[in-house]
Amino acid sequence: MTALALKQVVREALAEVGVAFDFTRLPRGKARTTTWLGGQGFGIRHYPSGRNVYIVQARMAGRLRTVTIGPATVLSRHQATTVARRVIAYAQLGLDAAAERKRIRAAPGFADFLEEYWTRWSPRWKPSTLDTHNKYRRLYLDRAFPDRTIDGLDEADVANWFSDLNNRLGPGGANRVMTILSSMMNKAEAWGYRLENSNPCKAIRLNRKRKCDRFLSHAELQRVGAVLARVRACDEAVRPIAATAITLMLLTGCRAGEIMDLQWRDVRGNRLKLRDSKTGPRTVWLGDEARALIDGLPRYMRSPWLFWNRNYGRRLKAVDYYWTEFQAEAGLRRVRLHDLRHTFASHAAMSQETLPMIGRLLGHSEIQSTARYAHLDDAHLLDAAEQIGAAIERMLG
Structure with missing residues (x-):
């Protein structure tokens, strides 16, 4: 040249x-x-x-x-x-x-490349990821750039699209769809449709992620524990099953989807073999309390699921609805189911478990993922400050 x-x-x-x-x-x-x-x-x-x-x-x-x-x-x-x-x-x-x-x-249109990308790359996704991405594709990608070739897509096109996406979807969802588009652009480069290092998504700043550091204190755990124990003991068809599932989330630190997808074949002694967690298949270790909860579940021969809604003859799904009821009865506000996972990690840290150990229990592949869950409450911070101050005072004589 x-x-x-x-x-x-x-x-x-x-x-x-x-x-x-x-x-x-x-x-x-x-x-x-x-x-x-x-x-x-x-x-x-x-x-x-x-x-x-x-x-x-x-x-x-x-x-x-x-x-x-x-x-x-x-x-x-x-x-x-x-x-x-x-x-x-x-x-x-x-x-x-x-x-x-x-x-x-010779470059394909955006819609044609989207179909090629989905055909070649989606088989690598987990079933839950594929379901989510299919929804995002149908609503926000299929008709995103009707008059553009995959090679002609530039930063201005993506910036205008992302701005409109934020208005339609919200910051978190918009970030996820942008991540899909960025992956598409990377594959367009790798497959020879775009110039190297020309991904227009790299210049777009994603929305700031909302920090979620809510976890239950000792007093809050006692209140919600009393509610869950009372519901588990009552003579109803569904609420005791939901209360057991939520209690198991607290005792294991598992995500809601991981618990609700459990089948009896996944229970192996004092272990759970998760077939499809966020990071792939993994093992969850059960303490005596968690194992006792599982042993106390009614088992229906027609159902492979641990958490079964016998009123409708299918797997229990509306656990978020029941959690809203339970936390209200315990006097809690704005606590998500995922905050129970935060609670597990934070109390493990306050019990002086190491971050690598907590990470293994949660199924994290990187220590940075664990660090953002492991919070300490004010009482533990005060104790630590007092201990450090006393130690320095002794050294000062």
Whole structure:
């Protein structure tokens, strides 16, 4: 690829960002300096006359070539960065402008690539992940970019789509759909439909995640424990089963879905063999209390499930509904079922269990995942401060 071809790439890329002007030959002198921006061969060159010009350097056929993008008085930094990325990508692949136009014409439309991506990649997903992604695809991806090819999708397209998605779906869901789209763009690069390092989703800032550090204190655990014990002992068809399931979540730290999906074949002595957890199949170890809860469940020959709604003849699903009732009876407010998992981890930490041990019990693959669950309440922090202060005072004599 020649320097002349690179200049043609610059002209076409500038046209795409809405800039068109004639380049004048810039004066060359020993006193000029360059400030590099981003460390990718993109920078701004300063001349003694006070003129500042964006440039990009790319290595071609073993030679380092410098190409002028345009004056800083005409181009914004964002526009210049967009052009620089295109030039570097072209130089790395050794493409010329004509070949690139031919490649773009051959690129599939977004809808066609979405179907290809789903066909080739979705078999790797867990069943629960596939169900969720299918819903997101149907509602937010199938008609997202009807007039765009997968190669022509740029940052502006994605930014406008993500803004609209936030209004329709909310911050957490929008982040998840954006993650799917970003994975699609990565595969488009890997499968030869897009230039390398051209994923437009990388420039979009995701919504800030809401910190959820709610866990039950000792007093709250006592209140909710009394409610759950009373309900488990009552003579009803469904509520005792729901109370047992929720108590088992508290005793094991399992997610709600992991407990509600349990079948009798998953119970192996003092262990549960989870077939489909968030991190894949894993083992959950049962204490005596948890094992006693399972042994006390009524078993129906027609059902493989531990938690069975005999009123409707199917697996119990509406456990969130019952948890809302139970926490209200215990005088609790705004406690999610997932906060019971936080409670398990936090009280394990307060019992001086190590983070690696807690992580194994929760099924985490990374210690960072465990650290955000393991909270300490004020009483334990006060005790720790007093112990440390007393130790230092002894050392001070």
